[in-house]
Amino acid sequence: MNIGPYALANNLFVAPMAGVTDRPFRMLCKKLGAGYAVSEMVTSRRDLWDSLKTSRRANHEGEAAPIAVQIAGTDAQMMADAAAYNIDRGAQIIDINMGCPAKKVCNKWAGSALMQDETLALQIVEAVVAACAPRQVPVTLKMRTGWCQSHKNALVLARAFESAGVQMITVHGRTREQGYKGWAEYDTVAEVKAALRIPVVANGDIDSPEKACAVLAYTGADALMIGRAAQGRPWIFREIAHFMATGTHLAPPLLAEVKRLLLDHLLDHYTLYGEFTGVRSARKHIGWYLKSLPGGEAFRAQMNLLQDCQAQLAAVADFFDALGEQMDRIPAVASNKHGPEAAQAGLNKDKKQEEAAA
Numbered sequence: 381m382n383i384g385p386y387a388l389a390n391n392l393f394v395a396p397m398a399g400v401t402d403r404p405f406r407m408l409c410k411k412l413g414a415g416y417a418v419s420e421m422v423t424s425r426r427d428l429w430d431s432l433k434t435s436r437r438a439n440h441e442g443e444a445a446p447i448a449v450q451i452a453g454t455d456a457q458m459m460a461d462a463a464a465y466n467i468d469r470g471a472q473i474i475d476i477n478m479g480c481p482a483k484k485v486c487n488k489w490a491g492s493a494l495m496q497d498e499t500l501a502l503q504i505v506e507a508v509v510a511a512c513a514p515r516q517v518p519v520t521l522k523m524r525t526g527w528c529q530s531h532k533n534a535l536v537l538a539r540a541f542e543s544a545g546v547q548m549i550t551v552h553g554r555t556r557e558q559g560y561k562g563w564a565e566y567d568t569v570a571e572v573k574a575a576l577r578i579p580v581v582a583n584g585d586i587d588s589p590e591k592a593c594a595v596l597a598y599t600g601a602d603a604l605m606i607g608r609a610a611q612g613r614p615w616i617f618r619e620i621a622h623f624m625a626t627g628t629h630l631a632p633p634l635l636a637e638v639k640r641l642l643l644d645h646l647l648d649h650y651t652l653y654g655e656f657t658g659v660r661s662a663r664k665h666i667g668w669y670l671k672s673l674p675g676g677e678a679f680r681a682q683m684n685l686l687q688d689c690q691a692q693l694a695a696v697a698d699f700f701d702a703l704g705e706q707m708d709r710i711p712a713v714a715s716n717k718h719g720p721e722a723a724q725a726g727l728n729k730d731k732k733q734e735e736a737a738a
């Protein structure tokens with residue numbers, strides 16, 4: 381699969397997640413089988429570009445190409461300027477955020493809220509494409525199915541965005557109103573895919589190899605984007621890739637491998653954030669890695685009290701060494717939650733809800 385001139389390693393993408401998919405985590409996911417990763421969103425507010433938060437988000441040191449940066453905002457000119465600014469700092473692909481239900485960006489509702497104002501949404505896309513085209517930088521876009529259940533305009537907007545020059549569209553199968561509640565539906569994703577010539581990426585609730593295959597088959601999408609299921613489980617990409625290629629499951633990772641991956645992740649994390657912020661922001665990652673491991677919850681409470689990198693690293697290493705006395709591999713993810721039946725049920729849930737409501 382290609383985005384503009386960039387050939388991707390495969391069609392399994394890491395979803396942009398603010399506060400999660402920083403450079404260390406993106407690199408780890410790519411190492412473990414993700415074919416593509418987009419940065420956390422970067423604000424289009426010029427006055428914040430020099431802030432520590434934005435400069436960390438614009439850090440791509442050592443990251444494999446293509447470097448994709450997501451921009452968020454509500455003003456067409458500011459978004460065009462943000463695209464140019466990020467291209468000057470190494471971005472090779474610019475992604476427009478119309479998918480995030482996050483609070484306010486630029487003192488106005490940005491992200492998926494833009495889907496409510498189709499004229500403004502198109503103005504933003506046209507301005508960003510105009511800024512990127514002379515630099516040969518493809519523009520992609522991430523959206524939801526619409527603003528609310530009664531106003532699902534993903535298809536109308538996707539057609540307009542394609543005509544305006546967007547080169548790939550990701551659709552998260554929820555409305556803005558849903559936030560993260562309920563289930564993602566994939567009928568809208570399938571409609572968008574059927575109508576467009578550019579690649580379409582399916583996103584939402586993909587958390588197992590079976591579900592990945594089901595969503596790909598159901599939507600006909602060109603690629604899949606995985607967010608929350610990769611938290612603390614960055615090897616999910618190789619698990620899905622293996623299942624797609626062979627129809628069989630990879631064995632869960634060895635505990636020793638997870639220990640090494642997590643310790644390396646932490647070191648990389650501290651390098652980007654420094655000790656004070658790094659130790660604190662690493663806690664959520666550690667919690668995710670450990671949440672399905674025996675004793676993980678109890679360990680987490682203790683670990684959250686630690687204040688420096690060395691103590692955090694040592695505690696994590698000790699936890700894995702102790703657990704290594706009991707098991708070689710981490711437990712497999714429960715198949716009743718992620719198996720084919722659940723996948724099928726999840727696929728049509730939204731449609732069933734609509735039918736029940738009608």
Ligand SMILES: Cc1cc2nc3c(=O)[nH]c(=O)nc-3n(C[C@H](O)[C@H](O)[C@H](O)COP(=O)(O)O)c2cc1C
Nearest residue numbers: 395396397398421479480552584585586606607608
């Ligand atoms: C913590 C968190 C942060 C997110 N930040 C962004 C973001 O910056 N930009 C964006 O387009 N989507 C963002 N999202 C949405 C995800 O990219 C994705 O669309 C959503 O989580 C659904 O996919 P999933 O079910 O695989 O997690 C975020 C989601 C989470 C959970």
